[in-house]
Amino acid sequence: MTDSSAATVLLVGTSKGAFVFTSDAARAQWTLAGPYFLGSSVNEIRADPRGGTWLMAAKAGHLGPTVYRRAAGTQEWQEAQRPPAFPKVEGEGGRSVGHVFCFCAGHASEPGVWYAGSSPAGLFRSQDDGLTWDGVAGFNDGLYPQIKHAVMEVPGGSILHSIAVDPRDAAHLYVALSTGGVFESTDRGANWTPLNAGVAAPFLPEPDTPYGHDPHCLAVHPAQPDRLYQQNHCGIYRLDRPATRWTRIGDAMPRDIGDIGFGLALHPRDPDMLWVFPMDGTDVWPRTCLDGRPAVYRSSDGGASWQRQDRGLPPQHAWFTVKRQALCVDAQDAPNVYFGTGSGELWVGEKAGANWRQIAAHLPPILSVQAVSSPPCA
């Protein structure tokens, strides 16, 4: 249960800076702060559920990627003293971080530990709350060279976009990368095992290959960590560990909608409830709302069935895109759902997505939205 009198804070990353929206207790009125780092592309702002630090993945157009950190109780952003970077390699072939894409707070027993994913696909860890970062050698130098032949440059570049830490075991990690697939480690990232059985990959010459798949978003349920969901290039899937074969729950979506999309949002307490935002994946993949009619789809039974939620959304002629980090749920007792669009609109789906209302328009293209239940830095 959460404090229903607490404000909800939305951390919004855009292609031209970061914005912070703070609600009143009823989540009826929203106050905008920002932009922060106007002109920088902000892939994600992530709040630490353990201590309140915010991390921001930013890239000023000319100057390469970096990480900014805002400690709990402060209003100032501090640049990482050593941002994520690959090791220097003599001669040709060394990789350089193009941008930091995502963060994941470490286990509750490891305060100050964070993980970051990058493009090109890399995994990094900080042990000092985001001030300095080191590569996770088991991924960057161990797994990646073995699978790089299967890693393709998707339109945004190859990305390690999803990281999850098992809340029961600090050494148990999952990551997902486009392309490459889902991988699991049980030793803090020293060794990795592919976890892609059952996932369609018709674009590969050998579809039953152990890796090379294209997950768009991976989520582990915080209250039931054996329940995994992924929105893939080729459908929506669920996996209940210790099983290792994914089930395509997107087959239950309406045929004319399909199960292609980018983001995936899980109810904070109910492992059977999730939301997706279908995108047009036909022909050349326009990645816009299907037929120009945006809708969120919710399942309350683990993906066995889906309900369309479009009340309040434009009924037609809306051709926006919702990116993989731009769909989220807050943690209030009656959670709201949120998404941001590539055309700079921010929407709230009140009553678990039953009624949609626009919070903001005319922002820069929105790359990510994260909901925080209370303002840790206020």
Added chain:
Amino acid sequence: MRVIIPSPLHGYTGGASECEAEGATLAELLADLDRRYAGLRFRIVDEQERIRVHIRIYVNRQPALTLAVPLAAADEVLIVAALSGG
């Protein structure tokens, strides 16, 4: 020697558009700049010691393509954040 800093990097130099730094090569100069203004170097070159795609460096108005370019105390180094993108 005199180093001219582009506006996107003024946040590192306290607003200064030029400064003094030392080094017998461009690599040494950037290391000295980073000692004076922490974090500045990584904005100019990446972890593979490559000058970032949208950065140009000129020594006495001649393009410097690698960090091995030799420098003398009287040289002028111009760092440019290239115009690019929308």
